[in-house]
Amino acid sequence: xxxxxxxxxxxxxxxxxxxxxxxxxxxxxxxxxxxxxxxxxxxxxxxxxxxxxxxxxxxxxxxxxxxxxxxxxxxxxxxxxxxxxxxxxxxxxxxxxxxxxxxxxxxxxxxxxxxxxxxxxxxxxxxxxxxxxxxxxxx
Numbered sequence: 001x002x003x004x005x006x007x008x009x010x011x012x013x014x015x016x017x018x019x020x021x022x023x024x025x026x027x028x029x030x031x032x033x034x035x036x037x038x039x040x041x042x043x044x045x046x047x048x049x050x051x052x053x054x055x056x057x058x059x060x061x062x063x064x065x066x067x068x069x070x071x072x073x074x075x076x077x078x079x080x081x082x083x084x085x086x087x088x089x090x091x092x093x094x095x096x097x098x099x100x101x102x103x104x105x106x107x108x109x110x111x112x113x114x115x116x117x118x119x120x121x122x123x124x125x126x127x128x129x130x131x132x133x134x135x136x137x138x139x
Contacts, residue, residue: 011065011130013040013123016048017111022070024113032116036123039130047071049085056092060101065130068122070111082110101136104129 017023023044029036045051048069059067069089071082086108093103109122 011039011127011133011135012063013037013066013068013126013130014059014064015040015042015068015070015123016045016051017042017070018048018072019044019046021072021113022111022119025070025111025115025119028114029116029119034116034120036120037127039127040123047081047085049081049088053088053092053095056089056106057095057099057101060096060105060136063135065133065135066105066126067107068126069106069108070119070122071108072110072112102133105133105136 015022015026017026023042026042048071056067069085071085089106089108092106096103096106107122107126109118111119111122
């Protein structure tokens with residue numbers, strides 16, 4: 001167990017996974033007996049657009065090193081939600097830059113219900129970024 005913690009470091013990765021697409025995609029990764037870094041925490045959400053800008057900045061202040069917003073993309077069952085989410089994250093990126101936070105710590109991606117490889121790729125890429133950047137400076 002100690003070797004896993006050393007290999008993956010201590011940076012926490014939060015995934016906001018939509019209940020209709022990305023969360024079943026994460027579940028399919030488990031069903032396929034694939035693994036991803038243990039520093040990853042998945043939060044099942046109805047629609048990530050419900051989270052205000054401040055949420056992301058507060059997460060970084062509280063020790064989250066990276067956030068992946070996994071949604072249904074253009075196939076979102078809530079009309080206009082994906083576009084609104086993309087606009088919101090553009091605003092968050094601007095605030096992150098103002099606060100000296102590397103914008104690579106936050107990513108929006110579309111994950112389908114059976115996108116095992118895409119899910120694993122996103123998590124592993126974020127893990128590499130988190131290890132490279134270290135913990136976020138106090139925002």
